[in-house]
Amino acid sequence: MAAHMKWKQELQVFCKANMAQVQRLTYELCAIPAPTGSEGRRAQFCLSYLRGHGASAYLDEAGNVVFPYACEGSGKVLVLAAHMDTVFPEGTPLGMREEGGRAFCPGIGDDTANLAVLLVLAAWFAQHAPRTRQGVVFVCNVCEEGLGNLKGTRALMRQWAARTGAFLSLDCTCEAVFHRAVGSKRYRVTAHTEGGHSFSAFGSTNAIEVLACLVQDIYALQVPQREGSTTTYNVGLMEGGTSVNAIAQRASCVCEFRSDDEACMAQMERSFEELFARARARCLSLEVELLGTRPAGKNVPAAAQAALAEVCVQAVQQAFGTRPRLASASTDCNIPLSMGIPSVCFGCLEGGGAHTREEWIKPASLGPGLEAAGLALCGLL
Incomplete structure (x- = not known):
């Protein structure tokens, strides 16, 4: 029990101290185009980043970058995902601009900054090897946006659905926790x-x-x-x-x-x-x-779904200081929810202008965002 609490404390200390690391990684990722269906360059970057930090990551058949942590055996696992693709077509200028406490770049909030949070957390797990109660599958997935039709998560669930006890997607902003799927x-x-x-x-x-x-x-x-x-x-x-x-x-x-x-x-x-x-x-x-x-939710255990949502609400509230609303959205969670798997989506940033060339985030929010994601993992593992 002491060892179990120790790694959680260490992770929380790490999350509070590494906002700059998430920010740097977000800016690096923003410079790599990743239109839906053409995420290959960004996938290679994510794969190299994870392997460079000791993770046994691989590319699956759909082009997802997958890092199963402590998933040996047949026990249930937690899936933590963030999508690599953006809505912007090839050739879109991806210049970064900072002004008035905001960073502007197409795709920076949806979903690049959340992807950076996932990578930093996955690297920490690979380097520190905490003894968790269940395994975690870290996923940088493809084809979440538009006519990508959730191809990446569909492929992922073909492999992992039978073992997935819960699914978390890091997407959107910290204003809401999305606990229902919009089909x-x-x-x-x-x-x-x-x-x-x-x-x-x-x-x-x-x-x-x-x-x-x-x-x-x-x-x-x-x-x-x-x-x-x-x-x-x-x-x-x-x-x-x-x-x-x-x-x-x-x-x-x-x-x-x-x-x-x-x-x-x-x-x-x-x-x-x-x-x-x-x-x-x-x-x-x-x-x-x-x-x-895109399917809506179906036969999801109500108590388990509510409990998962509350863990995420509490994590976001503790990190950002405001309680997020519960809402519905179309996200990667649609696929596991359609299979009856408890699934929730929340974002690790403050921002706006999603799907526009004036998309922005508050870089200062990435610290609380990393903390929120870390708290959610601590609450579930």
Whole structure:
């Protein structure tokens, strides 16, 4: 018992004293582009960093950097993950700017600074070899953002789900602890019609009109109303046609629905399918391509999930001095939550402007952030 408490005390002392290390590592990582699906350079950096600190880390089939610590045998493990990818495409300028106590760089908060916290903690475990009650799988994962469709976590769970007792994702800011998964389905819908000249073929079906009617039908939907849950929909892109004097033969849109309730997800899927069928009757053909699907939580033990969330809330509150709210989000936790595994996400920083080129963090918040992550590990191990 004394040895068990000793390593926790040592880790907390380390976390309080190493904000500068996290900051330096964050800035180094920010300079390495990592668009979703093209995280290879950043993955190699993370792999080299961990191995350089004595960790037996490896790249898995999806491109995740994985460091299993004290995971021998068949006992339950804790997974601690942070994603390497950012939403910004190849070629995005990644210059760092500091001003007014803030550091600005695309992707710095989502999720680069959280990734730096994970790497520093994993390196500490590799170097100090604490005797924990269970193993920890440290993961720098790929493809969390957008149409990455959580590829990295899906691959990770194929290997580790049976042994995972709890899953923690370091993502977003310290303002909230995300304990419910927002599921989603995303579609590209393409309508094909006869088209023709806008004057001589007037009256022919216009593919843009078909999709305009579909969009109107989507926005007329009444979302399911279930206490404690939220359901939404959106049409984010539309394109089609060839010129102002041509009746469009082809048009497409990208749409989605989201919910933090599995039953509401199923109801929205039925509603969308009905609207697609209605649109299909208006044109020559209608293609519906499923671009991505993220599951909501399912059959997660309520008591275990609440206990995990409370450990994280207490850790963030102790480190930052303010109690984070409980909220829903779409994160890497969606996959383990859909498997009934208790999972929670929280961030190790103060910041804003996520997914914009003016994204920023407060570098001074990285110290409390490292402390919060360390406290969460101490509370769970």
